Amino acid sequence: MPCFEIISESENSSARSGILRTFHGNVETPFLMPVATKGAVKYVSHPDLKKFGIDCLISNAFINYLKPGLETIKKAGGLHKFISWDKSMFTDSGGFQLLSKNFVHHVNDKGVYFRNPFDKSVELITPEKAIQIQNSLGSDVAMCLDHLAPFGASRAEHIDALIRTIEWAQRCKSAHKNKNQLLFGITQGGTFLDLRKKAALAFDQMNFDGLAFGGLCIGEPASEMYKITSYSKKFVSKEKPIYLMGVGSPLEILELVSLGVDIFDSAYPTRMARHGKIFTHAGVLQIDRGTCKNSFASLDKNCECFVCKNHSRAYLHHLFKTHEQNGQMLLSYHNTFFMANLMKEIRLALKENRFEKYKKEFEKNYSNNLNNLNKR
Numbered sequence: 540m541p542c543f544e545i546i547s548e549s550e551n552s553s554a555r556s557g558i559l560r561t562f563h564g565n566v567e568t569p570f571l572m573p574v575a576t577k578g579a580v581k582y583v584s585h586p587d588l589k590k591f592g593i594d595c596l597i598s599n600a601f602i603n604y605l606k607p608g609l610e611t612i613k614k615a616g617g618l619h620k621f622i623s624w625d626k627s628m629f630t631d632s633g634g635f636q637l638l639s640k641n642f643v644h645h646v647n648d649k650g651v652y653f654r655n656p657f658d659k660s661v662e663l664i665t666p667e668k669a670i671q672i673q674n675s676l677g678s679d680v681a682m683c684l685d686h687l688a689p690f691g692a693s694r695a696e697h698i699d700a701l702i703r704t705i706e707w708a709q710r711c712k713s714a715h716k717n718k719n720q721l722l723f724g725i726t727q728g729g730t731f732l733d734l735r736k737k738a739a740l741a742f743d744q745m746n747f748d749g750l751a752f753g754g755l756c757i758g759e760p761a762s763e764m765y766k767i768t769s770y771s772k773k774f775v776s777k778e779k780p781i782y783l784m785g786v787g788s789p790l791e792i793l794e795l796v797s798l799g800v801d802i803f804d805s806a807y808p809t810r811m812a813r814h815g816k817i818f819t820h821a822g823v824l825q826i827d828r829g830t831c832k833n834s835f836a837s838l839d840k841n842c843e844c845f846v847c848k849n850h851s852r853a854y855l856h857h858l859f860k861t862h863e864q865n866g867q868m869l870l871s872y873h874n875t876f877f878m879a880n881l882m883k884e885i886r887l888a889l890k891e892n893r894f895e896k897y898k899k900e901f902e903k904n905y906s907n908n909l910n911n912l913n914k915r
């Protein structure tokens with residue numbers, strides 16, 4: 540049985556709903572994975588994530604490999620058992636860490652020379668090693684090691700990174716031995732259409748279980764990200780699940796779903812919450828603004844989460860302003876619930892063949908009221 544099945548397709552766009560089948564269960568697409576880099580989503584518990592209907596997380600293989608280390612995780616019976624998460628889980632290979640000078644010493648054809656942030660030692664992670672680590676962790680979906688060129692890199696740098704990424708993907712495929720684990724490739728190519736075409740064709744031919752468009756959402760304008768996604772998709776088999784790494788905001792997700800993206804991951808909802816930026820159906824509310832100080836309304840009158848049912852903007856404003864950690868927790872809870880609910884609504888709208896209408900209405904409400912929300 541293929542790991543991905545398309546259930547419904549939009550008549551007016553490339554949007555689709557489907558099922559990704561993994562060792563730890565089925566995940567309905569499109570879905571957004573909360574980011575549990577070290578095995579935990581910041582300020583939101585696993586039981587709460589499950590309550591929100593979240594069936595898949597993403598953790599970081601390289602970080603878990605460094606701490607607590609493979610020995611501890613193996614003793615626990617794998618990463619799922621170690622963190623007590625019995626639903627699906629992706630692991631990222633660490634390629635994204637290439638954007639951080641703190642993590643990367645240098646890169647050559649052998650692999651990435653990572654700097655251990657805990658003891659500053661330098662270690663070579665080859666494509667084979669990245670796969671062995673993920674095989675041992677036992678995640679449901681492993682990601683190939685890729686060479687991600689930073690935003691603003693020259694065409695020559697992107698060509699180098701792409702050639703290396705394709706070669707590494709072949710090495711990852713040969714090294715992958717875990718039959719209970721799917722393997723996704725990651726394309727590169729920056730914002731150069733010809734490189735993106737080359738990447739999509741090469742990866743499609745390698746026949747991975749799914750394909751991620753990497754190197755996007757790292758500083759380029761959203762319009763570029765949409766253009767690259769829509770263009771790259773043309774060269775990829777329709778039956779492959781498409782994953783856009785590092786996205787994102789409600790409006791970006793809606794647009795990318797309409798372009799045919801099935802899987803997202805982002806730390807954005809919880810990071811926004813920690814900065815007091817709250818998703819609502821009427822746009823982003825800034826909880827630190829004076830308008831919230833004496834407002835006894837909920838964060839979002841259309842949200843059914845525990846926080847919106849029980850707490851006022853005034854209370855959450857007070858917790859935020861006084862740096863009370865419970866405030867961070869409650870705001871992260873709401874933002875994560877809001878995104879999980881958005882994904883549920885998107886899937887339902889797709890199944891009922893009314894996605895474009897849903898998208899238009901959501902965008903209208905989200906954008907129209909944005910300016911009124913935060914007036915003092």
Ligand SMILES: [Zn+2]
Pocket residue numbers: 838839842843844845846847848873876877
């Ligand atoms: Zn809420």
